[in-house]
Every structure is written in structure tokens, then in C-alpha cells.
Amino acid sequence: MPLSIDNIIQSNTGNFSATSGNATLGTATEAGSMVVLCATILGADATFAWTLEPPTGFIAASGTDPDGQTANKPYIFVKKNTSGESSWTLEPRRDESTGFARDVVWAVFEVTGTGTDRDGAFIGNTFPSNPGINPVQWGLVNVGNAVTGTESAVASRTTGSTYASPCYDNLGLAVWGVTSADTTVPTISGYTNGFTEVAQVSRVGASRAMVMAVAVASSINIGTMESTASISPSSAAYATCVQLLADAAKYAPDIAVFTGFGFGTPTGIASGSTLLPGTAPFDAVTGSPAIVTTNPRSGAYCAELSSTSAAEHLTWGYASGGVLAYTEPTSLFAVVARLNVYFPSSLPSGDVELCDIIPSGTAGMTLWYRSASQKLAIKVGTAADVLSDATVSADQWIGVDLRYDPRYTNHLVDWQVDYNSATTDTTGPVTQTQAVGSGTTRIESDGVNPLAFRLGWASSRTATVRYADVFLSKVWGCYPIGDMRTTLVKPDQTGTPTISGTAGNFRNFTGGPAGTLTAWSATTTRAALDEVPPSFGAGVGDGLLQTGVAGSDYCEIPMETFTAAPDFVLRAVRWYAAGVAASTASGTMGIRFLDTGSTVDEIIQGFHGFDATNLRWLCRMHRTWDQFYQITQTRMDALKAQVGLAGDATPDQGIGALYAEVGYQPAFVWGSTEAENGAFKVYIRQDELSGAHISYLVTTPSGTRGATAYGTIGGSDWSHYVDPNTTYEHTVGADNVGGVTAGPGLTVDPTE
Amino acid sequence: MAMPVVVGVGAAASGQAAVTAAYPGGYTATTNDIGIIFQECENADTPAAPSGWSIIVTQALTSGTTSKLTAMWRRIQAGDTAPSVPDPGNHQTVTMIVVSGCITAGNPWDVFTNTTELVSDTSVSVPGVTTTVNNCLILAAFGTGQDVNNTTALTWVNGSLANLAHRRSSWTALGTGGGFAFCTGEKAAFGGTGATTTTAAVAANFKTLMTIALKEQVAAAGGAPPFKRRQPVGALLDL
Numbered sequence: 001m002p003l004s005i006d007n008i009i010q011s012n013t014g015n016f017s018a019t020s021g022n023a024t025l026g027t028a029t030e031a032g033s034m035v036v037l038c039a040t041i042l043g044a045d046a047t048f049a050w051t052l053e054p055p056t057g058f059i060a061a062s063g064t065d066p067d068g069q070t071a072n073k074p075y076i077f078v079k080k081n082t083s084g085e086s087s088w089t090l091e092p093r094r095d096e097s098t099g100f101a102r103d104v105v106w107a108v109f110e111v112t113g114t115g116t117d118r119d120g121a122f123i124g125n126t127f128p129s130n131p132g133i134n135p136v137q138w139g140l141v142n143v144g145n146a147v148t149g150t151e152s153a154v155a156s157r158t159t160g161s162t163y164a165s166p167c168y169d170n171l172g173l174a175v176w177g178v179t180s181a182d183t184t185v186p187t188i189s190g191y192t193n194g195f196t197e198v199a200q201v202s203r204v205g206a207s208r209a210m211v212m213a214v215a216v217a218s219s220i221n222i223g224t225m226e227s228t229a230s231i232s233p234s235s236a237a238y239a240t241c242v243q244l245l246a247d248a249a250k251y252a253p254d255i256a257v258f259t260g261f262g263f264g265t266p267t268g269i270a271s272g273s274t275l276l277p278g279t280a281p282f283d284a285v286t287g288s289p290a291i292v293t294t295n296p297r298s299g300a301y302c303a304e305l306s307s308t309s310a311a312e313h314l315t316w317g318y319a320s321g322g323v324l325a326y327t328e329p330t331s332l333f334a335v336v337a338r339l340n341v342y343f344p345s346s347l348p349s350g351d352v353e354l355c356d357i358i359p360s361g362t363a364g365m366t367l368w369y370r371s372a373s374q375k376l377a378i379k380v381g382t383a384a385d386v387l388s389d390a391t392v393s394a395d396q397w398i399g400v401d402l403r404y405d406p407r408y409t410n411h412l413v414d415w416q417v418d419y420n421s422a423t424t425d426t427t428g429p430v431t432q433t434q435a436v437g438s439g440t441t442r443i444e445s446d447g448v449n450p451l452a453f454r455l456g457w458a459s460s461r462t463a464t465v466r467y468a469d470v471f472l473s474k475v476w477g478c479y480p481i482g483d484m485r486t487t488l489v490k491p492d493q494t495g496t497p498t499i500s501g502t503a504g505n506f507r508n509f510t511g512g513p514a515g516t517l518t519a520w521s522a523t524t525t526r527a528a529l530d531e532v533p534p535s536f537g538a539g540v541g542d543g544l545l546q547t548g549v550a551g552s553d554y555c556e557i558p559m560e561t562f563t564a565a566p567d568f569v570l571r572a573v574r575w576y577a578a579g580v581a582a583s584t585a586s587g588t589m590g591i592r593f594l595d596t597g598s599t600v601d602e603i604i605q606g607f608h609g610f611d612a613t614n615l616r617w618l619c620r621m622h623r624t625w626d627q628f629y630q631i632t633q634t635r636m637d638a639l640k641a642q643v644g645l646a647g648d649a650t651p652d653q654g655i656g657a658l659y660a661e662v663g664y665q666p667a668f669v670w671g672s673t674e675a676e677n678g679a680f681k682v683y684i685r686q687d688e689l690s691g692a693h694i695s696y697l698v699t700t701p702s703g704t705r706g707a708t709a710y711g712t713i714g715g716s717d718w719s720h721y722v723d724p725n726t727t728y729e730h731t732v733g734a735d736n737v738g739g740v741t742a743g744p745g746l747t748v749d750p751t752e
Numbered sequence: 753m754a755m756p757v758v759v760g761v762g763a764a765a766s767g768q769a770a771v772t773a774a775y776p777g778g779y780t781a782t783t784n785d786i787g788i789i790f791q792e793c794e795n796a797d798t799p800a801a802p803s804g805w806s807i808i809v810t811q812a813l814t815s816g817t818t819s820k821l822t823a824m825w826r827r828i829q830a831g832d833t834a835p836s837v838p839d840p841g842n843h844q845t846v847t848m849i850v851v852s853g854c855i856t857a858g859n860p861w862d863v864f865t866n867t868t869e870l871v872s873d874t875s876v877s878v879p880g881v882t883t884t885v886n887n888c889l890i891l892a893a894f895g896t897g898q899d900v901n902n903t904t905a906l907t908w909v910n911g912s913l914a915n916l917a918h919r920r921s922s923w924t925a926l927g928t929g930g931g932f933a934f935c936t937g938e939k940a941a942f943g944g945t946g947a948t949t950t951t952a953a954v955a956a957n958f959k960t961l962m963t964i965a966l967k968e969q970v971a972a973a974g975g976a977p978p979f980k981r982r983q984p985v986g987a988l989l990d991l
Contacts, residue, residue: 691815
């Protein structure tokens with residue numbers, strides 16, 4: 001459930017000028033409550049730096065202190081999962097030493113409903129001491145921005161924006177610390193962005209007065225939070241903001257990597273840039289996996305791993321140089337996965353590993369097919385199998401969601417199985433018994449993390465297994481990822497590639513990159529890059545080359561779009577560019593990936609090891625490395641790549657194919673209105689996670705009475721009269737719940 | 753003819769099982785009175801009308817703090833007892849209003865509308881309807897999924913309605929929690945009622961919204977028939 005101001009069940013404010021003071025609540029906290037302790041210490045001291053450290057058991061949820069000795073300093077300290085506590089001690093520090101009296105104001109809140117999913121999972125039974133970027137993995141609090149402010153008098157102060165949260169159920173908590181130049185207490189008011197004041201506390205000192213305000217706002221949207229307050233009279237002001245996350249909050253799938261194997265070939269499947277490891281579709285391959293068109297789950301392809309008494313697998317790596325090393329967090333994370341497997345013709349005759357998650361320095365987990373029971377099984381470390389609750393069948397896609405959490409001594413795996421995950425099947429997944437590891441070691445520090453996610457089997461096995469629509473996240477709260485599907489978009493054959501710089505610096509080629517060069521043209525370029533799989537080999541293939549030295553020149557290539565509404569919701573995009581060069585000689589190029597704004601990610605200019613005959617990929621997720629990135633329809637429509645940026649004339653470098661694979665999920669259907677015992681109905685297709693409305697379905701009964709459907713989308717009112725005995729669909733395609741402010745409403749024709 | 757009259761409003765009842773929608777205090781079931789039960793429950797719940805009752809409309813709130821607001825009705829018969837509203841699932845809170853002077857056959861409403869407001873604030877604006885007959889009693893209601901106990905009386909505003917009166921607020925903290933408030937007003941001449949507004953006494957949230965126009969008893973044989981203008985209004989609104 002979303003958090004709101006109602007989740008603050010008690011609060012208190014106070015102040016002191018002493019070497020220490022207690023922040024107190026009137027009643028002992030309930031079990032499971034979070035305590036949020038906001039405090040501001042008087043700055044304005046040209047000699048000493050005054051600070052507050054987190055009380056025992058708390059962590060500083062707000063960001064770094066403002067620089068300088070004179071700054072007053074607001075803090076947000078949080079302590080999760082308290083019980084029966086009512087007093088906490090604050091100690092002013094002068095140049096990091098205690099025993100010095102200083103003016104402090106405080107406000108303390110008991111907050112219920114915050115995330116307790118990770119109870120006991122924190123190192124030292126507390127928050128991470130340095131949560132760093134993307135701390136939402138901890139399921140409790142999205143650590144705020146650095147404290148922002150100035151000692152100069154200002155009439156308003158922004159908190160700055162928090163990190164973007166992929167969580168939909170947040171409570172923003174903002175704190176302003178303000179100090180006057182005299183003993184007049186300033187007032188703080190006018191909080192923007194829906195923030196409501198929950199405390200304002202002041203203290204008048206010998207020569208200056210200080211005041212602290214705390215305000216909160218609910219949010220059911222992913223993204224950042226910020227508020228600006230007015231200050232009167234103008235005074236020195238600092239502020240910060242955090243987001244508290246609700247228990248069992250919904251998360252947008254923060255996908256670190258995925259594939260539907262839409263690139264269509266096993267050739268070069270583990271060959272990426274020699275300069276930038278982790279840019280191939282997979283980091284490693286053993287055996288000879290095939291990419292086949294037989295029974296793909298979604299899109300046009302799936303992978304088929306097949307061996308006789310041999311190992312065969314595909315691996316993504318988490319460590320430096322791996323595909324998964326390009327997204328935060330890089331340590332202390334869980335592995336959340338969704339994969340679909342298919343046993344063609346018959347079930348394997350023996351046991352076979354379907355996927356492994358391999359940590360460093362300790363045992364990991366394996367998803368098994370067990371032939372004796374014909375069930376799936378999770379085995380964690382040396383623990384006994386946890387078998388699925390039902391048998392699996394051949395010739396049927398089977399979806400498995402996993403969450404492997406190595407942050408316990410006994411690693412944990414939550415999992416669920418969709419025994420028929422065909423896209424046409426509506427039966428949902430079945431939650432399985434949590435697997436608890438044995439013989440495992442708690443992940444405690446950098447460098448001791450999940451190392452690899454492996455599809456297939458590293459032991460000698462005889463089996464044939466197909467894989468499709470494999471998605472990984474590093475965010476604990478993203479489990480279960482659920483029914484993800486994939487499709488491939490290519491250069492838009494109705495769009496117009498353009499050159500930034502000199503067109504003469506680019507050429508199109510046929511007969512391979514060392515073959516025939518022709519003057520660059522937009523039409524040739526887009527047509528040359530869209531074949532799936534890429535045509536590669538000696539004297540084979542067409543594409544785009546940069547032939548002239550121009551480190552800032554590029555060819556911008558607009559991509560096809562994928563329109564998700566009314567049936568689907570966009571989740572993620574991954575790029576695949578097939579690099580080519582006229583020879584093996586060293587030469588540089590780069591690719592940028594963009595949508596509506598500036599570069600989202602890029603393959604930096606450099607020598608990537610291309611040549612004229614071997615397929616070498618440049619793959620990247622279309623996202624920023626450190627924060628959740630939402631693929632909206634507007635962004636999808638604007639998807640484009642910039643290829644070129646060559647800093648040398650030879651060899652000619654470019655690409656032979658360019659794809660963007662799109663991950664999407666079906667919209668969830670809710671009944672919205674049933675009128676007159678169900679004679680008139682309105683259904684909503686919506687994003688199950690965000691609540692964003694995707695489309696409306698209105699049905700009216702036979703007879704003479706219709707109904708008018710109406711609402712407000714994007715600030716514009718709409719209505720549509722639906723005749724009797726009619727089904728009408730109204731496409732919305734909102735990116736978030738804020739896209740619709742009213743509706744769908746229904747006015748049924750008057751009773752006869 | 754005459755405006756339907758509110759006989760009374762029963763006490764609110766909440767539970768995580770079937771609950772009885774109480775008659776107004778001192779009320780004895782009278783044939784042809786119209787009983788309307790408002791029920792709030794969780795979005796994923798399945799409302800069901802008591803035996804002999806029917807659902808007029810259910811409006812779900814499927815995002816944010818989810819909720820579902822349902823209106824049920826019955827043409828009361830002498831001897832009826834207060835009905836038990838079946839358990840919808842997570843929780844429910846219900847209240848019955850009894851109205852006399854409504855049409856004695858067929859659906860007792862002229863028109864109704866329902867929708868949601870997906871703006872998290874305490875400002876409530878229940879959309880109006882365009883009545884097609886004179887003398888309609890207007891019921892305007894809103895609900896939220898707020899998990900609190902609250903019965904605060906509200907001040908309602910609608911310049912198009914006479915004798916606007918708050919009738920009941922009932923929020924429960926049972927289960928995932930939620931509740932509703934509603935008022936009545938009189939629309940003597942057919943036409944648009946405009947929106948009915950109020951300020952919620954619970955925290956800012958998304959809302960379900962509902963307006964129902966109950967129509968008067970038709971003229972006896974030989975009397976003047978009520979004026980009636982055929983809709984569809986939607987054809988005029990269609991964009």
C-alpha cells in the first residue's frame with residue numbers, strides 16, 4: 001500500500017543547547033516501526049565545524065553534509081524495525097569531537113508501513129553504512145540527495161532531487177534547516193510539489209535563531225522527489241529530501257540486462273568490443289548453442305542449447321568486464337531473474353541444470369530439472385532440493401521467476417513457476433516454497449558478490465532445452481519480474497538517417513566492408529542495416545562505414561518503434577550493433593544511443609577489434625548506469641543511434657546491422673465499472689505495477705440504452721457515446737498513473 | 753407530483769465478513785420505499801447484493817490506494833428486515849439510506865454516473881448528471897481506500913441542488929481499509945445538476961465518485977405524465 005501522512009503515527013519536537021540531548025516520543029514505538037529523526041545543528045561558527053552523527057542504531061538517510069564550518073546542517077536519521085523505543089540521544093560534535101554544547105533542534109516521527117522485507121538482512125543488522133547509489137535495493141529507503149544550501153540569506157530553498165526510485169509507493173520526507181542573522185525566528189512555508197508540513201521547531205540562541213521544518217508528500221510514481229519552501233525573512237538555509245519506501249511496495253522492473261535472442265544468430269554471441277568487455281550479447285559461451293525460429297515464445301527467435309554428454313551454456317558476468325558490470329549496484333545486491341525454458345519433444349532423460357547463479361568464494365544456486373520427479377528444483381549450496389509443486393511438461397514454455405539473495409549466511413531463493421508461460425496462456429504463476437541455502441557464505445563486502453548468471457549446464461549432460469525472454473535485475477524489490485516478452489526493432493525504413501558533419505566522411509558498402517563503397521545515402525543506409533541476422537563473412541554484407549577522419553561526425557539512424565498500448569507496457573530496451581571494419585588494423589569509432597534527449601548510453605570512441613569477416617557485437621542496455629530509466633512510449637518512438645565518431649582515416653569502421661530489442665509486458669485487466677448488475681461494463685487495461693492506464697474497454701447490452709464513457713487524459717477531457725450492444729476500446733497509453741486524472745467514467749442512458 | 757423524500761439513514765456497519773446494513777433508526781419496512789446501500793470494499797473484492805437487492809453500479813479504483821464503491825438497491829416490501837450484505841473479501845463498510853416517493857415500478861433512478869478522480873488531494877468533485885425528469889433526489893457519493901476510522905460530517909456544495917444535506921461518512925481501518933461519504937440534494941426541474949463538491953476529512957488520496965438521480969413516483973392514471981427528454985447525452989459530448 002502507498003505510504004501517506006497517516007503512516008506517521010506519532011511525532012514530537014524539541015531543542016536543546018548542551019553537549020547532548022534526547023529526542024523523545026510520548027509512547028514507545030510499535031514493533032516494526034521506522035523512527036525518522038530529523039535534526040539541525042547551529043552552524044555559523046567560523047572556527048569550528050559542528051556536526052551530528054547518527055544516534056546508535058540509526059543511519060544518515062540524507063546525503064552528505066554541506067561543506068564549510070559556518071553551515072547549519074539538517075540531518076535525516078532513520079532506524080528501521082524498532083520496537084518499544086521512545087528516546088534517542090543526539091550529541092553535537094565540534095570538529096568531530098563530542099563534549100561540546102551546541103544548539104540543536106529536532107523532530108522525531110514513528111512511521112509505520114515502511115519496508116520490512118529485508119528485516120535481518122542488513123549487514124550488522126543495520127542499514128549499509130554507505131548505501132551509495134541505487135540504495136533502493138535495500139527495500140527501505142531511497143537515500144536522498146546531498147544537503148543543498150548556502151549561508152547567504154535566501155527567500156526560498158530547494159531540497160534538490162532525490163535519486164530516481166523505481167518504487168511506486170513512496171513517502172517523500174524533506175527537511176529545511178534555517179538560521180537567521182539575528183534572534184528573529186524565520187518562518188518556513190509554501191512547500192511545493194504537494195509536500196505538507198508535519199513539524200516546525202525553532203530555538204533562539206544568543207545571537208541567532210534557528211528553525212527546522214519537516215514536510216512529507218506521498219508519491220505513487222517512480223522517479224525523483226523534490227520540494228522548495230519559502231523562507232521569511234530571507235535567511236541562511238539548507239535542505240534535503242529522502243524517499244521512504246512502503247512495505248511490499250511495487251517496483252518498476254529495473255532491468256540490468258535481457259535478451260529474447262532476437263539478434264538471430266549464435267555467431268559472435270560472446271564477441272564484443274575488445275576495448276570494452278561486456279558488450280557482447282553474452283560474456284561467455286561453451287558448446288554450440290543455436291538460435292532458432294522454432295516455437296519462439298515471443299519475437300522471432302529463441303536459443304536452443306543441446307548437447308550429448310557435454311557442457312553447454314551461455315553466461316553473463318557481474319564482475320568487472322561483464323555485461324552486468326555496467327549497472328549499479330556493483331556490490332551487495334540480490335539477483336532477480338525471469339527466464340522461460342522449453343523442452344522440445346520430450347523431457348530430458350537425466351537431470352540437467354537450467355541456470356546457475358555463481359557467487360565468488362561460496363556456493364551459489366542452481367535451477368534444476370530433475371528427471372526422477374519430472375519437476376523443477378532449486379538447490380542452494382549444499383542444501384537439499386526444493387522441488388516445484390507440480391511436474392513440468394515437454395513442448396511447453398515454462399516461466400520461472402527467481403530471487404537469489406546471498407546477503408544471508410544461508411542464501412535465500414524465492415521463486416515461482418508458470419507451468420505454461422506461452423503468451424497465449426492466461427494461467428498465472430504458482431509461488432513455490434522458499435529455498436534456504438546450506439554451506440553458503442553471506443555476501444558482506446565488495447568483491448564477494450554474484451559473479452555470473454549462467455543459462456545451461458557446465459557439467460556433462462545430454463539434453464535439449466530452449467530459452468527465451470531472459471531478464472535480470474539487481475534490485476531486490478523487482479521480484480517477480482513476471483511475464484516479459486521481447487520484440488526487435490530495426491532502422492526505420494520510413495525514417496531518414498542524417499549526417500552530422502560531412503556526408504563525404506561516410507560511405508555505404510556492399511560485398512563486405514572491404515568490398516564496394518558507394519556514396520553515403522540515407523535510403524541505402526537504413527536498408528543496409530536491417531537484415532536479421534546480420535550478413536557477415538568474407539565479401540558478404542552491406543552497411544555503413546565512416547571513411548573520413550572526423551571525431552565528432554556521426555550518422556544518426558532513427559529506429560522503428562513498438563507501440564505498446566493498448567495491450568502492453570514497455571519495460572526495457574537493449575541495443576545490438578554489428579561492428580565492421582575494412583581490415584584488422586587499429587581504428588576507432590563509437591556509437592551513442594539516444595531517445596528524446598541527450599545520450600542515454602554510448603560505446604565510447606575507440607578500437608573495438610572489428611574486422612571484415614568476423615561478427616563482433618556492440619551491445620548496451622538503453623538506460624543510465626546508476627538509476628532506473630523508464631522506457632516511455634515517447635522515448636521508444638524517438639529511439640535512435642549515432643554511429644561514427646572516428647578519429648582516424650583507416651581502416652574504415654562502421655556497422656553492418658543495428659537492432660534494438662524491446663522488453664514489454666502485457667497490461668493487466670481490471671474491472672472498473674459494472675452497472676445494473678453487470679449489464680454495462682468498463683474494463684481498464686493498466687500497468688499492473690504503476691497503475692498507469694493503457695486502455696479502456698466499454699461494453700453495453702442489447703436493447704435501446706447505450707452509455708457515455710468519459711475521463712481526463714493528459715489534462716484533456718474526452719468522452720465517447722457507446723451504442724447499445726457495442727464494445728468500444730479507448731486507447732490511453734499513459735506512462736504513469738499521473739497520465740490520467742479522471743475516469744474512466746460512465747453515464748448510462750436514462751432508464752426507460 | 754413530489755420530490756422523493758429521505759426517510760432516514762441507517763447506522764454505518766463495517767466488518768471483514770457479512771454485515772447488516774441497518775435500517776434508519778425506528779424505521780419499519782414500508783412497501784415501495786427505496787433502499788439504497790452504499791458499500792466500500794477493496795478493489796480486488798467481489799461485491800454481491802443481499803438477497804432481493806440489486807447492484808446499481810460498482811466503481812473500482814484500481815491504482816493508488818485501491819478501493820471499490822458500490823451502490824445497491826431494493827424496492828422495500830412491508831415485512832422486510834435489514835439485509836445482510838455478503839462478505840466481499842477483504843473488508844466492507846456499508847450504510848443504507850431509505851427514500852420514499854420514488855417511482856413504484858422499474859428502476860427507481862433516472863440516470864446515474866460514476867468515475868474516479870486520480871488526483872491525490874482532499875478536494876472532491878462528484879460529477880453531476882443531466883436528469884430527464886423533474887423532481888429527482890440526487891445522491892452524491894465518493895470513496896477512498898484510506899485505512900482509517902473516520903466519521904467526520906462534511907460540508908457539501910452544489911448551487912444547482914436544493915436542501916443539500918450530508919448523510920453519512922464511514923471509513924474503516926479493517927483490512928486494507930477504506931470508506932465513503934455521501935449527501936443528498938433535490939433537483940426539481942430536469943437538467944444538469946453540476947458537480948457536487950466537498951473536502952474530504954481523510955488524507956489526500958484518489959477517489960471513487962458516484963451520482964445517482966432517483967426519480968419521483970409517476971402520475972396516477974389520468975394525471976399529467978412527467979416530462980421526459982430522451983438522451984443520449986453522450987452523442988453531444990462525443991469528441
